Amino acid sequence: MVSKPPAGDPVQDAPQVTPPQHAAAGLPAVGHTLRIAREQMGSLRTARTLLRVNQKDGFDCPGCAWPEEDRRHVAEFCENGAKAVAEEATLRRVTPEFFAAHPVADLAERSGYWLGQQGRITQPMLLPEGGDRYEPVTWERAFGIVAEELRALGSPDEALFYTSGRTSNEAAFLLQLFAREFGTNNLPDCSNMCHESSGSALTETIGVGKGSVSLEDLHKADLIVVAGQNPGTNHPRMLSALEKAKAAGARIISVNPLPEAGLERFKNPQTPRGMLKGAALTDLFLQIRIGGDQALFRLLNKLVLATPGAVDEEFVREHTHGYEEFAAAAEEADWDETLAATGLERSEIERALEMVLASERTIVCWAMGLTQHKHSVPTIREVVNLLLLRGDIGRPGSGVCPVRGHSNVQGDRTMGIFERPAPAFLDALDKEFGIVSPRHHGFDVVRSIQALRDGEAKVFFAMGGNFVAATPDTEVTEAAVRRARLTVHVSTKLNRSHAVTGTRALILPTLGRTDKDVQKGGRQFVTVEDSMSLVHASRGNLPPASPHLLSEPAIVARMARAVLGDGSATPWEEFEADYARIRDRIARVVPGFEDFNARLAADPGGFALPHAPRDERRFPTRTGKANFTAAPVEYPRVPEGRLLLQTLRSHDQYNTTIYGLDDRYRGIKGGRRVVLVHPEDAAALGLADGAYADLVSEWTDGVERRAPGFRVVHYPTAPGCAAAYYPETNVLVPLESTADVSNTPASKSVIVRLEQSPSA
Numbered sequence: 001m002v003s004k005p006p007a008g009d010p011v012q013d014a015p016q017v018t019p020p021q022h023a024a025a026g027l028p029a030v031g032h033t034l035r036i037a038r039e040q041m042g043s044l045r046t047a048r049t050l051l052r053v054n055q056k057d058g059f060d061c062p063g064c065a066w067p068e069e070d071r072r073h074v075a076e077f078c079e080n081g082a083k084a085v086a087e088e089a090t091l092r093r094v095t096p097e098f099f100a101a102h103p104v105a106d107l108a109e110r111s112g113y114w115l116g117q118q119g120r121i122t123q124p125m126l127l128p129e130g131g132d133r134y135e136p137v138t139w140e141r142a143f144g145i146v147a148e149e150l151r152a153l154g155s156p157d158e159a160l161f162y163t164s165g166r167t168s169n170e171a172a173f174l175l176q177l178f179a180r181e182f183g184t185n186n187l188p189d190c191s192n193m194c195h196e197s198s199g200s201a202l203t204e205t206i207g208v209g210k211g212s213v214s215l216e217d218l219h220k221a222d223l224i225v226v227a228g229q230n231p232g233t234n235h236p237r238m239l240s241a242l243e244k245a246k247a248a249g250a251r252i253i254s255v256n257p258l259p260e261a262g263l264e265r266f267k268n269p270q271t272p273r274g275m276l277k278g279a280a281l282t283d284l285f286l287q288i289r290i291g292g293d294q295a296l297f298r299l300l301n302k303l304v305l306a307t308p309g310a311v312d313e314e315f316v317r318e319h320t321h322g323y324e325e326f327a328a329a330a331e332e333a334d335w336d337e338t339l340a341a342t343g344l345e346r347s348e349i350e351r352a353l354e355m356v357l358a359s360e361r362t363i364v365c366w367a368m369g370l371t372q373h374k375h376s377v378p379t380i381r382e383v384v385n386l387l388l389l390r391g392d393i394g395r396p397g398s399g400v401c402p403v404r405g406h407s408n409v410q411g412d413r414t415m416g417i418f419e420r421p422a423p424a425f426l427d428a429l430d431k432e433f434g435i436v437s438p439r440h441h442g443f444d445v446v447r448s449i450q451a452l453r454d455g456e457a458k459v460f461f462a463m464g465g466n467f468v469a470a471t472p473d474t475e476v477t478e479a480a481v482r483r484a485r486l487t488v489h490v491s492t493k494l495n496r497s498h499a500v501t502g503t504r505a506l507i508l509p510t511l512g513r514t515d516k517d518v519q520k521g522g523r524q525f526v527t528v529e530d531s532m533s534l535v536h537a538s539r540g541n542l543p544p545a546s547p548h549l550l551s552e553p554a555i556v557a558r559m560a561r562a563v564l565g566d567g568s569a570t571p572w573e574e575f576e577a578d579y580a581r582i583r584d585r586i587a588r589v590v591p592g593f594e595d596f597n598a599r600l601a602a603d604p605g606g607f608a609l610p611h612a613p614r615d616e617r618r619f620p621t622r623t624g625k626a627n628f629t630a631a632p633v634e635y636p637r638v639p640e641g642r643l644l645l646q647t648l649r650s651h652d653q654y655n656t657t658i659y660g661l662d663d664r665y666r667g668i669k670g671g672r673r674v675v676l677v678h679p680e681d682a683a684a685l686g687l688a689d690g691a692y693a694d695l696v697s698e699w700t701d702g703v704e705r706r707a708p709g710f711r712v713v714h715y716p717t718a719p720g721c722a723a724a725y726y727p728e729t730n731v732l733v734p735l736e737s738t739a740d741v742s743n744t745p746a747s748k749s750v751i752v753r754l755e756q757s758p759s760a
């Protein structure tokens with residue numbers, strides 16, 4: 001299987017390479033932001049829009065899920081948040097004339113960058129059966145087609161309802177309600193590819209699948225471990241919190257195969273001093289081999305256990321379960337094996353231990369570097385073991401901090417977007433709406449692709465996102481999606497998923513975060529939940545990109561009426577007219593949302609959801625205690641002459657949305673088809689810096705997956721490891737290569753060989 005770079009792209013992918021930088025943000029970042037914003041929005045709209053980001057009466061930044069500081073800066077956004085806003089608030093438009101001029105086959109030849117640059121979609125579009133291009137369609141006809149196809153299914157479980165994490169609480173609640181009234185739990189979401197491993201590990205160990213810290217906790221911590229995360233690019237506002245923590249005396253350990261600029265030094269664009277000088281953030285950089293984290297934490301745990309007085313015995317006795325078994329397993333940890341698994345020096349691990357022991361309040365933050373491996377769930381459980389040993393859950397300044405991606409991915413899950421809902425949730429939903437939700441589990445993302453591939457699923461509906469580009473095994477996935485009877489995408493912008501269609505396809509254009517939303521009941525706002533369980537309102541203020549757009553809640557409500565007809569007693573029309581009525585129902589179904597509307601009215605800045613381990617050291621697990629766990633230590637074994645490839649984000653992208661072709665902090669300009677390789681590995685493979693190579697993934701199924709023409713960049717990554725950007729490399733990730741338990745694609749550990757190729 002070969003994935004070629006798209007042919008129909010006027011922009012040449014011709015990467016230029018300079019040495020990586022050692023600091024993030026600061027003046028160049030501000031200039032870069034304003035340039036991108038003005039190109040998309042013009043000067044006036046740039047000023048109007050960027051001033052509303054993350055303000056109490058404004059809209060929630062559509063970038064990442066990092067929370068806002070309580071006293072907000074006038075400019076409570078970052079370079080990459082501004083890019084996300086500019087991408088949505090752009091003045092460019094994709095009209096029916098555009099679709100008339102570009103058959104689907106033509107769109108399929110374009111790069112994701114080109115597609116995104118065309119602008120906001122203005123009208124609902126239909127690709128009819130046998131047609132070669134999208135045609136305008138009325139909303140009524142569009143929902144009629146969805147109803148025809150859904151009603152024609154042999155079983156509701158032949159339909160899939162995907163959600164990307166930008167969807168508001170209100171829209172997400174309606175979508176899961178609709179799916180369950182229709183009769184399926186097939187609610188895959190981007191979380192399945194993202195923090196599912198965190199949710200799985202945390203639910204098992206502490207009873208709540210969410211982080212247990214607030215911003216104030218970060219400010220109070222003695223030690224913050226940042227493992228498998230690149231905040232300088234992906235959560236830039238987190239750097240302000242780390243800076244604040246450091247100023248208050250915290251120390252920071254970063255665990256990463258790459259030296260990431262933001263973690264080394266941060267130039268805060270919101271303070272004059274910060275702009276010029278910047279602060280060193282990391283005290284100890286553990287340049288770990290990809291997938292070595294479980295071994296590292298296991299050995300640290302053994303060393304903590306062996307240190308007199310280091311274990312919080314009272315906490316362990318009162319609040320935990322499984323200590324003996326875990327301690328026995330930790331006892332087995334071995335220095336030699338750990339050094340081999342991690343590639344670290346003994347002295348580095350000893351230094352980390354000293355810092356752990358010196359800390360009374362430790363927080364561990366992580367993102368995709370920990371969640372996208374075969375053994376991600378046991379890795380995160382091992383992190384929890386350390387915090388439990390030290391009593392670092394449910395006291396100020398300490399805890400677990402999985403840093404979420406999409407701005408409302410956590411909220412969507414809270415609203416019931418989950419293929420394996422808890423029975424208590426379904427009971428409450430059924431009682432409120434007088435329905436009978438299916439109790440059997442639905443399909444997650446990987447199972448959904450398999451179901452499409454095997455003909456078990458026939459209708460694919462996506463609330464946002466870019467399914468075929470975000471998912472693994474591009475060739476397999478695209479072929480699977482093409483087997484569908486109908487594909488439907490609720491989207492703001494054009495992307496590859498609109499070009500890879502079922503027999504019929506619909507594009508339903510929708511309002512974004514920045515757009516003003518007016519319904520029969522007046523001007524509406526929506527709500528979101530950030531990575532620290534804070535719920536707050538988001539209100540767009542720009543005139544919508546076109547008069548033909550519908551909001552996401554309106555789309556679900558109208559689809560539900562078309563599909564369910566008189567069979568549904570749910571007041572869909574009322575929900576569309578006034579989102580406060582949706583929130584009234586959320587308040588009665590979802591714990592923690594009692595008096596939802598009243599609390600928002602009292603403080604639009606929002607409220608924190610309850611979190612039993614954080615608030616009262618109560619652990620709602622199977623055992624009623626926090627669980628120590630003792631899984632065997634695993635790490636990837638890479639055959640001779642092969643490298644372990646991680647697929648990650650550049651600085652100029654938001655997942656599959658490409659803002660530009662630079663990765664400034666890593667010194668890459670003007671191209672994305674690069675592979676970062678340690679100079680010694682490159683030398684052993686005979687690959688000079690600037691050579692071109694095909695990346696070929698080797699998996700147990702014997703199928704050869706190839707991504708051709710990557711420029712080799714000699715780069716200070718951990719030896720044996722390589723890195724290249726997603727989504728170009730998704731073709732290399734086998735569909736069946738997933739994390740145990742969470743079934744998350746193992747996008748951070750792909751065994752590859754590099755074959756020299758003539759050129760790009």
Ligand SMILES: Nc1nc2c(c(=O)[nH]1)N[C@H]1C(S)=C(S)[C@@H](COP(=O)(O)OP(=O)(O)OC[C@H]3O[C@@H](n4cnc5c(=O)[nH]c(N)nc54)[C@H](O)[C@@H]3O)O[C@H]1N2
Nearest residue numbers: 080228229230234290291367368369405406648649654655
């Ligand atoms: N600007 C911008 N912001 C974003 C996004 C975006 O694309 N652009 N995406 C959003 C989303 S959905 C998400 S989930 C987050 C993603 O945020 P991140 O998780 O920071 O994103 P990645 O680029 O995947 O980076 C993974 C990091 O983990 C490291 N890593 C890889 N393998 C390992 C390992 O085995 N061990 C350790 N310790 N480290 C490892 C990599 O070197 C890299 O620094 O960001 C969100 N925010």
Ligand SMILES: Nc1nc2c(c(=O)[nH]1)N[C@H]1C(S)=C(S)[C@@H](COP(=O)(O)OP(=O)(O)OC[C@H]3O[C@@H](n4cnc5c(=O)[nH]c(N)nc54)[C@H](O)[C@@H]3O)O[C@H]1N2
Nearest residue numbers: 164190194464465466470490491493495647655656726747
């Ligand atoms: N190889 C590899 N694969 C990965 C990852 C990786 O690290 N490596 N990361 C994974 C992760 S963490 C994630 S979260 C997924 C992301 O998977 P997705 O969430 O599916 O992908 P995005 O690229 O974020 O989706 C972008 C599209 O969303 C639409 N959109 C934007 N705003 C809105 C809106 O307000 N409403 C609606 N309806 N649509 C909107 C636009 O049309 C845009 O093109 O990818 C995963 N895939």
Ligand SMILES: [Mo]
Nearest residue numbers: 194195405406
């Ligand atoms: Mo994500």
